[in-house]
Amino acid sequence: MLEPVDGGEDIARAICSNQWDPATGRVSASLFKGANTSVSRLAVTPLVQTWDLFRARVEKPPEHRLEKVGAINVGDLQLIGKRFTLNPTELTVVPDPLDGYDAHALIPEKISRGLANQILKGLTLHDDPL
Numbered sequence: 355m356l357e358p359v360d361g362g363e364d365i366a367r368a369i370c371s372n373q374w375d376p377a378t379g380r381v382s383a384s385l386f387k388g389a390n391t392s393v394s395r396l397a398v399t400p401l402v403q404t405w406d407l408f409r410a411r412v413e414k415p416p417e418h419r420l421e422k423v424g425a426i427n428v429g430d431l432q433l434i435g436k437r438f439t440l441n442p443t444e445l446t447v448v449p450d451p452l453d454g455y456d457a458h459a460l461i462p463e464k465i466s467r468g469l470a471n472q473i474l475k476g477l478t479l480h481d482d483p484l
Contacts, residue, residue, distance in 0.1 A: 359447040359459060361429030365393040366401065368408040369422040369479070381424065381477065386470035391461040393447060396425065398457035402483050407455060424477040431461075434476055438469045 359365070373382040394404050405423060413420040428447050435445035445463055452458045465473070 356449040359395060359428050359449060361427070361432060363428045363447070364396040364425050365428055365431070365447055365459065366396055366404050366423050366425045366480075367391070367393050367477075368412040368420055369424050370412065371417065371419040371421050374421040376421070381422075381474050381479070383467045383470040383474065385424065386461070386465050386473045387467050389462060389464040391465065392450075393459050393461060394455075395447075395449070395457040395459050401425070401480060404457070405482060405484075407457070411455065420482075422482075423480045424474075425480060426473065426477050430476050431473060434472050435463075435469065438472055440468055441466060443469055 367385060369381055369385060373385050375382075394407065396404065399407060401423065405420070408420050408423065431447070432445050435443040443463060443465070445461060445465075447459050447461055450458050450460045
């Protein structure tokens, strides 16, 4: 198993149309809820190229369109998990390179809906650069 990602790195998560409400500007907690959440390491693949990866690997039009990319610092993510009062959680990000996608990583821990909502507050939303 590879060593966990350093807290200084930033990670990104694809936000598709089924997780984004353009009317309210809100992201669904389902973005992070559950275990083995796929993320992309921005230290390996910069944000602009991450959009291209997400379009190729995540987007499934017409019902699953890539709307935004959400980014968060790994150290901030870990702090949110530790400070979650209902159930403090040690969160890690583990590299999980895939064929043609070296930046792929996982958050292996099971994330509750409540913790996911806290993570969303720390997320920076990025619009398509094109």
